Amino acid sequence: xxxxxxxxxxxxxxxVGLSAVMGMSLLAGCGSDSNGNTAxxxxxxxxxxxxxxxxxxxxxxxxxxxxxxxxxxxxxTQMVQERFGDPNNIDVEFVPVQRSEEVTKLxxxxxxxxxxxxxxxxxxxxxxxxxxxxGGLTDVGxxxxxxxxxxxxFLGEETLSYGQIDGKQLSIPGKRxxxxxxxxxxxxxxxxxxxxxxPTTTDELYTTLKAFKDKDPGGLGSKNIPMGMALAPAxxxxxxxxxxxxxxxxxxxxxxxxxPLHEGFKDAMQFLNKLYNEGLISKDFSLDEDKTQLGKDLNxxxxxxxxxxxxxxxxxxxxxxxxxxxxxGSKISAVDTYxxxxxxxxxxxxxxxxxxxYIMIPKSSKRAVEAVKYLDWMASDDNLVLMYSGVEGENYxxxxxxxxxxxxxxxEFADRLFNGGDMAIISNGKNFGDQELNQKAxxxxxxxxxxxxxxxxxxxxxxxxxxxxxxxxxxxxxxxYGTTLNDKLAVIMVKTAMAKPEQFDAVYEQEMKDFMSLxxxxxxxxxxxxxxxx
Amino acid sequence: MSKVSYLKRxxxxxxxxxxxxxxxxxxxxxxxxxxxxxxxxxxxFQGIGGSxxxxxxxxxxVFNLREFYTALRNTFMLNFLDLLVSFPAPIILAIMLYEIKxxxxxxxxxxxxxxxxxxxxxxxxxxxxxxxGNQSGMVNGVLEGLGLSPIPFLTEKGxxxxxxxxxxxxxxxxxxxxxxxxALTGVNRELFEAAEVDGATRMKKIWxxxxxxxxxxxxxxxxxxxxxxxxxxxxxxxIIGNTAVREYSxxxxxxxxxxxxxxxxxxxxxVVGLFQAVVGLVFILGSNxxxxxxxxxxxx
Numbered sequence: 001x002x003x004x005x006x007x008x009x010x011x012x013x014x015x016v017g018l019s020a021v022m023g024m025s026l027l028a029g030c031g032s033d034s035n036g037n038t039a040x041x042x043x044x045x046x047x048x049x050x051x052x053x054x055x056x057x058x059x060x061x062x063x064x065x066x067x068x069x070x071x072x073x074x075x076x077t078q079m080v081q082e083r084f085g086d087p088n089n090i091d092v093e094f095v096p097v098q099r100s101e102e103v104t105k106l107x108x109x110x111x112x113x114x115x116x117x118x119x120x121x122x123x124x125x126x127x128x129x130x131x132x133x134x135g136g137l138t139d140v141g142x143x144x145x146x147x148x149x150x151x152x153x154f155l156g157e158e159t160l161s162y163g164q165i166d167g168k169q170l171s172i173p174g175k176r177x178x179x180x181x182x183x184x185x186x187x188x189x190x191x192x193x194x195x196x197x198x199p200t201t202t203d204e205l206y207t208t209l210k211a212f213k214d215k216d217p218g219g220l221g222s223k224n225i226p227m228g229m230a231l232a233p234a235x236x237x238x239x240x241x242x243x244x245x246x247x248x249x250x251x252x253x254x255x256x257x258x259x260p261l262h263e264g265f266k267d268a269m270q271f272l273n274k275l276y277n278e279g280l281i282s283k284d285f286s287l288d289e290d291k292t293q294l295g296k297d298l299n300x301x302x303x304x305x306x307x308x309x310x311x312x313x314x315x316x317x318x319x320x321x322x323x324x325x326x327x328x329g330s331k332i333s334a335v336d337t338y339x340x341x342x343x344x345x346x347x348x349x350x351x352x353x354x355x356x357x358y359i360m361i362p363k364s365s366k367r368a369v370e371a372v373k374y375l376d377w378m379a380s381d382d383n384l385v386l387m388y389s390g391v392e393g394e395n396y397x398x399x400x401x402x403x404x405x406x407x408x409x410x411x412e413f414a415d416r417l418f419n420g421g422d423m424a425i426i427s428n429g430k431n432f433g434d435q436e437l438n439q440k441a442x443x444x445x446x447x448x449x450x451x452x453x454x455x456x457x458x459x460x461x462x463x464x465x466x467x468x469x470x471x472x473x474x475x476x477x478x479x480x481y482g483t484t485l486n487d488k489l490a491v492i493m494v495k496t497a498m499a500k501p502e503q504f505d506a507v508y509e510q511e512m513k514d515f516m517s518l519x520x521x522x523x524x525x526x527x528x529x530x531x532x533x534x
Numbered sequence: 535m536s537k538v539s540y541l542k543r544x545x546x547x548x549x550x551x552x553x554x555x556x557x558x559x560x561x562x563x564x565x566x567x568x569x570x571x572x573x574x575x576x577x578x579f580q581g582i583g584g585s586x587x588x589x590x591x592x593x594x595x596v597f598n599l600r601e602f603y604t605a606l607r608n609t610f611m612l613n614f615l616d617l618l619v620s621f622p623a624p625i626i627l628a629i630m631l632y633e634i635k636x637x638x639x640x641x642x643x644x645x646x647x648x649x650x651x652x653x654x655x656x657x658x659x660x661x662x663x664x665x666x667g668n669q670s671g672m673v674n675g676v677l678e679g680l681g682l683s684p685i686p687f688l689t690e691k692g693x694x695x696x697x698x699x700x701x702x703x704x705x706x707x708x709x710x711x712x713x714x715x716x717a718l719t720g721v722n723r724e725l726f727e728a729a730e731v732d733g734a735t736r737m738k739k740i741w742x743x744x745x746x747x748x749x750x751x752x753x754x755x756x757x758x759x760x761x762x763x764x765x766x767x768x769x770x771x772x773i774i775g776n777t778a779v780r781e782y783s784x785x786x787x788x789x790x791x792x793x794x795x796x797x798x799x800x801x802x803x804x805v806v807g808l809f810q811a812v813v814g815l816v817f818i819l820g821s822n823x824x825x826x827x828x829x830x831x832x833x834x
C-alpha cells in the first residue's frame with residue numbers, strides 16, 4: 001500500500017525530472033530576444049532636452065571593497081556623481097562585473113541588449129573584434145569630434161588607431177602609461193646563506209634552484225618551493241618568452257595562445273618539464289589559476305624565486321610587507337635571470353602594447369553622447385589624478401608636479417582609492433606625458449620603503465622587451481578560436497610539464513597536434529599571411 | 535452533472551493546477567523558442583529573429599569537433615561510474631539507518647548526513663582543494679608525515695576519478711536516503727518479529743525482508759538515473775575538474791559553457807544542448823520501455 005503510494009509520488013517526480021532533462025539543455029538557447037532594437041541605437045540626442053537621464057558604466061569588481069565602501073557606492077562613485085553627473089543632469093550608475101568572469105558576463109550583458117551598460121570594456125582584443133564584426137558597437141568617431149576634445153587630446157592619434165576598424169572608431173582604447181610588464185624576484189637571504197651569486201642566465205638560475213632544493217636554506221622541508229609557479233600569465237609567459245624567437249625583431253604575435261606557434265616553444269616546455277620533475281616548482285601550479293596558492297606560499301616565505309607583474313609585490317600590506325613581517329631576516333631582490341638563446345642571450349620578455357583596455361559603447365545604447373562626455377570629463381582637468389591619487393593634502397602632496405602618496409596617510413583616506421585603477425578606464429596607470437615621468441608617478445604611489453626594489457623592477461621590466469604586432473586588419477581566426485586555444489595552451493603546459501621526462505616528446509607532439517587541429521592551423525596561416533602584408 | 539456546475543464545484547483544483555502549468559510554459563516550453571538558434575548563424579546584436587538560417591551547418595561543425603566527442607565520452611563515463619558508486623550508497627546508508635534502534639541517535643545521524651546536500655559545490659570545491667592538494671593539501675601532509683609518498687588526488691586520472699566520485703557520494707548519499715527510508719516505514723514490523731522467531735540473523739532479515747520491500751523504489755530510481763545518463767550537472771565537473779585532468783573532466787555541460795558563454799559561439803552551444811535533450815529523451819523512453827517489459831511497471 002505504502003509502496004504504491006510511493007510509486008505515485010515517484011511518477012510525479014519523474015515528470016519533473018523528464019522535463020528538467022528537456023528544459024535544462026534548452027536553456028542554452030535562451031538568449032536575446034531583442035531584435036530590431038538596433039535601429040534606433042547609436043545616435044543620441046535625447047539627453048539634451050533637460051530630462052535627467054541615467055548613464056550606466058561597467059566597473060570591475062575584484063571583491064576587495066573595504067567597508068564602508070561598496071563597489072557601486074564609494075568615494076569615487078560619489079565624486080563622479082558630484083563633479084560630472086549632477087552638473088550635466090545625469091545619474092551615473094555603476095554596473096559591477098566580476099573581474100575573473102569579465103568576458104562571460106559581458107557576453108551575457110551584450111546579448112540582453114536592454115540591460116547592457118552604456119560603457120563596457122575588455123582587455124581582450126578578440127572580444128572587441130567579435131562585437132565589431134557582428135555590428136554591435138557604436139561608431140563614436142563623430143561624437144568624439146563633437147564632445148570629446150579633451151579625450152582625443154589625452155589619448156592621441158596612435159592610441160585611438162587601435163580602436164579603428166575599416167576607418168570606423170568602434171572602440172576608444174585606453175592609454176597605457178607604462179609598457180613594462182614583468183620582473184623576477186629572488187630571496188636574497190637564501191642566496192647569502194648559501195654563499196651563491198645572483199643568477200644572471202637561465203642556466204645559472206637552474207643551478208641556483210637546484211641549490212635551493214638540495215640545501216633547503218629556509219629549513220622548510222617538504223614545504224620548500226625553489227621556484228614559485230602558477231597557471232597564470234605572469235609566471236608562465238616570462239618563462240616562455242625566454243625561449244621563443246620573436247617573429248619580427250622586437251615584435252611578435254600578441255595573443256597568449258599564439259605562443260605555441262613560435263620557434264623555441266618546445267624548449268620552453270621541455271625546461272618546464274625538467275623543473276617540475278625535479279621538484280623545483282610549485283607542485284600544484286596546475287590548480288592555481290588565480291595565484292591564490294602562490295600568494296600564500298610567498299607570504300609564508302616558502303618560495304625562493306618567482307616572476308610577477310612588475311610592482312605587484314610592493315603594495316601596502318602586499319607580499320613584501322607580509323613576508324618581511326612573517327619571516328625574520330628575509331630579503332627580496334629584483335633579478336633579471338632568464339636569457340633567450342634564440343635571441344643572443346638577451347633577457348627577452350613581453351611588454352604591453354601602448355593601448356590599454358578597449359572601451360566600447362554598444363549599438364543599443366541611447367546614451368552614446370553622455371558616455372563620451374563622461375570619458376571626456378575623466379580626461380579633463382585633474383580628474384584622473386583624483387581617481388588615481390585621491391585628494392591633495394589628504395592622500396598625496398605634489399612634488400615636482402607628481403602626486404606623491406603621503407607617508408602617514410590614514411586608512412580611511414587610503415581606502416577611498418581601492419579601485420581607482422578600475423575606475424579610471426581611459427588610463428592604464430598614471431599618464432603624465434612620457435614614460436619616465438609616468439613610471440616615477442607610479443612608483444610614488446607605493447609605500448616609500450619599497451622605492452628601491454620598484455625602481456630595480458622597472459629597469460628590469462623595460463630591458464629587452466618584445467611587444468605585440470598590430471596588424472592593419474583584425475585576424476579573423478582570433479575571435480573564432482581564441483578561447484578554445486587559450487584553454488588548450490593551459491592544457492599543453494600542464495600536460496607537458498607533468499609528463500615523465502621520457503614521455504615528454506610523445507605528450508608534446510600529441511598536444512601540439514590537438515592544438516593545431518583545434519584552429520591552430522588556420523590561425524597560423526592567417527597570421528603568416530598578415531605578417532607578409534605588413 | 536453539467537459542465538458549468540462541474541467547473542463551479544472544482545474550480546479551486548483547476549486554479550491550483552494552473553500554477554505548475556504556468557511554470558512549465560514559462561520556464562520549460564518558453565525557452566524552446568531559442569532552439570532555433572541551432573539552425574541559425576546567431577548574431578548577438580540582431581537577436582534570434584534577425585539572424586540568418588543556416589540549416590544543419592552548425593550540426594556538421596559540432597560533429598566534426600574532437601572535443602565534442604571527448605565531452606560526450608566523459609559525460610557517459612562519469613555518469614556510469616556515478617551510477618556504480620553513488621547509486622548503491624544511499625541504499626546501504628538507508629538500511630543502516632533503519633537498523634538503528636535508538637531514536638535520538640538515528641535523528642542526529644540523519645541530520646548530519648543531510649547537511650552536505652545543502653552546501654554549494656563552490657564551497658565543497660574549496661574544501662576538496664584544501665584537503666587533497668599535492669603540496670598544501672592536508673591529506674598529503676599526513677601521508678608525508680607517515681613517510682608515504684603523496685597521492686596526486688586532483689591531477690592524475692585515476693585518483694581524480696576517485697576524488698570526483700566520492701565527493702559526489704559525500705554530498706548526496708545522505709539526502710538520497712530519504713526516499714528509501716520513506717519506503718521502509720511501510721514495512722510491516724511483524725515480518726521482522728516472525729523472522730526473529732524463526733532464528734534469522736540480522737543479515738538474513740536485511741536480505742529477505744528489508745531489501746525486497748524497497749525493490750520497487752530502487753528500480754524506479756534506477757530508471758530515472760539511466761534516463762539522465764546524457765545530462766550532467768554543471769557545478770560538480772566544472773569545480774572539481776581542472777586543467778590537468780581536462781581530458782576526463784570536460785563534459786557536455788562544461789563544453790557548452792566554454793563554447794557558448796566564454797567564446798560566444800551560441801549556435802554551437804545550442805546544437806550541443808539540443809543534441810543532449812534529444813538523446814536524453816531517447817534514453818528515458820528506452821529505459822521506460824525496458825522496465826515495462828521486465829516489471830510490467832512503467833513510469834510514463
